[in-house]
Amino acid sequence: MATEDVKLIGSWASVYVMRARIALHLKSISYEFLQETYGSKSELLLKSNPVHKKMPVLIHADKPVCESNIIVHYIDEAWNSSGPSILPSHPYDRAIARFWAAYIDDQWFISVRSILTAQGDEEKKAAIAQVEERTKLLEKAFNDCSQGKPFFNGDHIGYLDIALGSFLGWWRVVELDANHKFLDETKTPSLVKWAERFCDDPAVKPIMPEITKLAEFARKLFPKPQA
Amino acid sequence: MGKNEEVKLLGIWASPFSRRIEMALKLKGVSYEYLEEDLENKSSLLLTLSPIHKKIPVLVHNGKTIIESHVILEYIDETWKHNPILPQDPFQRSKARVLAKLVDEQIVNVGFASLAKTEKGREVLIEQTRELIKCLEKELAGKDYFGGKTVGFLDFVAGSMIPFCLERAWEGMGVEMITEKKFPEYNKWVKKLKEVEIIVDCIPPREKHIIHMNKMAERIRSA
Numbered sequence: 001m002a003t004e005d006v007k008l009i010g011s012w013a014s015v016y017v018m019r020a021r022i023a024l025h026l027k028s029i030s031y032e033f034l035q036e037t038y039g040s041k042s043e044l045l046l047k048s049n050p051v052h053k054k055m056p057v058l059i060h061a062d063k064p065v066c067e068s069n070i071i072v073h074y075i076d077e078a079w080n081s082s083g084p085s086i087l088p089s090h091p092y093d094r095a096i097a098r099f100w101a102a103y104i105d106d107q108w109f110i111s112v113r114s115i116l117t118a119q120g121d122e123e124k125k126a127a128i129a130q131v132e133e134r135t136k137l138l139e140k141a142f143n144d145c146s147q148g149k150p151f152f153n154g155d156h157i158g159y160l161d162i163a164l165g166s167f168l169g170w171w172r173v174v175e176l177d178a179n180h181k182f183l184d185e186t187k188t189p190s191l192v193k194w195a196e197r198f199c200d201d202p203a204v205k206p207i208m209p210e211i212t213k214l215a216e217f218a219r220k221l222f223p224k225p226q227a
Numbered sequence: 228m229g230k231n232e233e234v235k236l237l238g239i240w241a242s243p244f245s246r247r248i249e250m251a252l253k254l255k256g257v258s259y260e261y262l263e264e265d266l267e268n269k270s271s272l273l274l275t276l277s278p279i280h281k282k283i284p285v286l287v288h289n290g291k292t293i294i295e296s297h298v299i300l301e302y303i304d305e306t307w308k309h310n311p312i313l314p315q316d317p318f319q320r321s322k323a324r325v326l327a328k329l330v331d332e333q334i335v336n337v338g339f340a341s342l343a344k345t346e347k348g349r350e351v352l353i354e355q356t357r358e359l360i361k362c363l364e365k366e367l368a369g370k371d372y373f374g375g376k377t378v379g380f381l382d383f384v385a386g387s388m389i390p391f392c393l394e395r396a397w398e399g400m401g402v403e404m405i406t407e408k409k410f411p412e413y414n415k416w417v418k419k420l421k422e423v424e425i426i427v428d429c430i431p432p433r434e435k436h437i438i439h440m441n442k443m444a445e446r447i448r449s450a
Binding site for chain 1: 317
């Protein structure tokens, strides 16, 4: 690939950073991965994303691009002649993919997160029920979008696969914490198989974090109240 | 164009989210049937087409349903390719998308929250809103519109939400939010927007809208 100046500010544990990394891998783009230290924000991050001060930030030829889904769009558009297309080609399919990606971030993830932050059994039970309900919608979305093919995007992973698949490591951590399976052969058979295929994809496998490492990090981020 | 296209838009007269879609359709010269929704009494059509969110706007194009205003705007741009709404350059596109998100998430949150407070609690939220609007002020430097020489995606998103929605609420409350002194670019932009036919044709009628926003602010305050 041409030596373009591409840097990515992020962290190994971040779902959102993972999206950018998968997209870069799909397009075979070399980049410098600048890892942030947990608990502090580098000057480059603060300068590149002064409004939100959040990762990931893609810096391409000194120009910063923020917000994970916007970065994935940017990668697809800036390198549109190399590698597979990340967004589907038809405008309606693109709209469906964008809708579900926004749903995953705005609705689905909020309920998953509330399992980790739930205080007490009642709150946890309610959060689990909500995740179950929302995951059922994603199972249907998968069946509708994939039309019998292996991924949301069809034969190859694409925008919506990346949007949901980047959560798979954390999803597993939440399942262990809640002692409850959300991706289940009886309730979400299509998503179970899709998850295996996604994690095995060559653009994903090298960067999917280890569950034990992630679980340990989760304990730091979401400490349990002392008994 | 000239194809037998069937386009319907479900919206609400006072909602910036459906008004911006009307601006986009007008820019593209696309004819559509507009269906006014009543949030207190949602139509079975709305509930069928948008079962998860049950919200407007909903665009129906040749029987296919598209929801979420940003998703609809991009769909319109990709389906009718003349008179582009988003910039052509990928970096400029990413900036427009990031700022549109800023408007509809951060500015909307603090902006509407500022309506809820009494005078005492309001100052902090007002300052936070102004800080965010500074990002838009910066982006407008040296430009007529966010889209450059012509209106586009971010003009529709920010225009429908701020000068022609939130500012009307602040005006009703007697709050001078975005002064010409502190925000000269923003104010210049609003003046220019008022000269653009597709914008003027697609914003809610002023007096009726101010009354509506006042009622909304009262409802938020008493909740």
